[in-house]
Amino acid sequence: MEAITGYAAYALPIATALVGVWLVWTAVRYVRADKGTRVSMRQAVRVRWGWVRLARMAGLTVTDKTPSLLAQITAQKDSPPPSPRVLTPKIKVKPDQYGVTVQARTLPQVGLEEYQKSARFLSDAWRCTRVSVLPDGPGKVVIRGVRSDPLTTPTRHRPTGRPPADLTRWELGVDEYAAKVCVSLANVPGVTVAGVPGAGKTSGVNKFVCDFAPSPAVQIATVDGKVSRASEGDYADLVKRMFAFCGDDLDEANALFKRLVELRKRRSATIRDVLGVKNMWHVGPSPEWPLTVLIIDEAHTFFREYKGSDTTTKRLAALTAENARLVEDLVKKGRSVGILVILISQKTTGDAIPTFIRDVCPIGLSFAQKTVEAAVAALGEDIRNWPDASPVTLQDPAYVGVAVMAMQGRPGYTRIRTPYVSDADAARVAEETSHLTSDPDLCLNALLRSTSRTTTPLPSLTK
Template identity: 90%
Template structure:
């Protein structure tokens, strides 16, 4: 008996010690958390404590009339039948600054659809702005409840200066449930970005440049139709990390597009011999064969139709027609050799970006728009069926920096809050990574030389 008492006392001390450590860790986490996260931590406690009662009221519980194994063993034949058990799913609650993430199990007759039907009840009970329910694997669901709206909460992004771990992932921001949104760039030939002036288009692309600038396996060129020289406009702080830049001069833009088309042709002719594959994405970008990104801002500047019979108008019309043909070549044929085109315009209607270019781009983002027609041009006809997600609803100043896009694997359209990158951070990133800037043509020459092949490269185009 003394030995049993000793063991019990020791076990009790261990339990008390573990509980004390858990309480200490919880208190430290609570004290160190920001104001919004503290509110969410208190909310998480209420969710855990009230879950069993709420689940039964919301129809997320089932009655099991079969006695448990223990009851079947211990109950005699003459004893009354045990009362049916009411089973509720087990949950795990995680708080963050926007609300709570609840991971729950499913039960017979309580699956994904039942959770989704109860989402509005859960939102009211948990005092959330909105609640979403998604599958989290076999027999599991993840319930996301946001207390504050991530779309109206401005966020800032400070570049780390470190190269991205995965060059195929473009991190756009967070959706309306504060979940991170990433899109794959692998085998993507083009991206279109639309929206009224000041809605956040260029800021979103600036984040793209800052995130990928620390990698020598990414090289960027830009044609900006808003400015006349590199020292002006939104890309003035980033131009040091670009191997080529031109403004609204149609001749300079035409020369840049021709240069990239020649690069595309050279890569296409040697890719099998040099990389051993037909598609660069099978091996991924490298410093010798970098992902080459062409950003065309205010794209309508370079594609618009000029109507007139005088010599100057005819020459400009011929240039813009050739520009469209050259960019079409890059979008339709550049995917497998690692060329990506990002086209930015206020409206991506056919008169701004020719449809034979726009419709080949698999990724389309739209910031705020004034008309449904502009939203349809940017996102497709199906956006008419999702009026709540339409970029026409984003004209309030609170939604500056919010974009809409169709995500693979998700029904409808997703609204995304893109973070703001300050001019100082952009300039610092470009300055710190300027030594990584290389001409992809020269990279190809060096790669061919190392493999005992020779080629003739076009003359470099100065910034």
């Protein structure tokens, strides 16, 4: 007992010191946090303190009539049975710029469905714009409450200039609950991006280029139907990091498509001998065998169906028909050899992007659209069943930069706020990474030579 009493004399100072350290740390975090996070930190305190009462009012508790083990041990023979216990799920609360994330336990008769039914009550009590409830492993749920709407809060992305850790991961932005949205590029042959002018299509693709430019295992070519020269338009600041670029000239675009189809054929013929696999994604991109990305902006310019009997019109019609055939080859056969095609158009209807190309692309994004028909063309017929997520509802200026897409593993459609990348940042990244630009044909030639194989190089296409 004397030893215990001696230790007790130190317990209070130690506990006081620990509490003091915790208070100081919390105060430092609060001072260093931005304005939105400070509000969320205060919100998190209210959530913790009011949880027991709120859970009872929302029906998220359960009554346990079985006495606890301690009550059974201490109960007297003739004493009345102990009162039933009301069990409340335990929670952990984490604040951020937009709101709070609450990790909660489940109880018998209080599971995922019960939490989802109570979401609107939690939203009102926590003063949130919206609340979502998702499973978080066995016996756990995660409740996400956002106080401010991430979709109407413009965000800005400043590229780090460092190579991405995972070349299969494309970070698009944040969803309506401020959760990061990423898609996998592994085994993806094509991506379609649709939306009215000024909705944010090109800005979203610019972020893709800026994020992947620092990697020598990614090489990019661009065909832009909005301009005539590389010094014009949205990609002028990024052209230094592109191994090929052409504008709205159909002959130049056709030559580039042919060149990439020949690259596809050479890769298909040599991949097993050189890489030892039938699918490049089994080993991943490398500087010797880079992921080759073809961006086709204003894609309808190169696939348009010309109608007329004069010589010029017939030639253009034949050229655009061949363009469609060549791009179809890249989309349908380029996946396993590391070729990705990104097609951008205001509408991805069949007259803008042929359906035999569009319907093979597994990833489709749509920024604001004016008609339901355009939304269906971009996202599929099922978007009619999700009117709240339709890109037709994104025509307000506050939603510039917001896209809709179907996410694998999620029901319905997800709305995503894509960040803005300034022209200065884009130019900086392109300048700093221009030395990494390499022609994939030359990379393949060097790789074949290193394996004692011969190859006939293709003619170079200047920018």
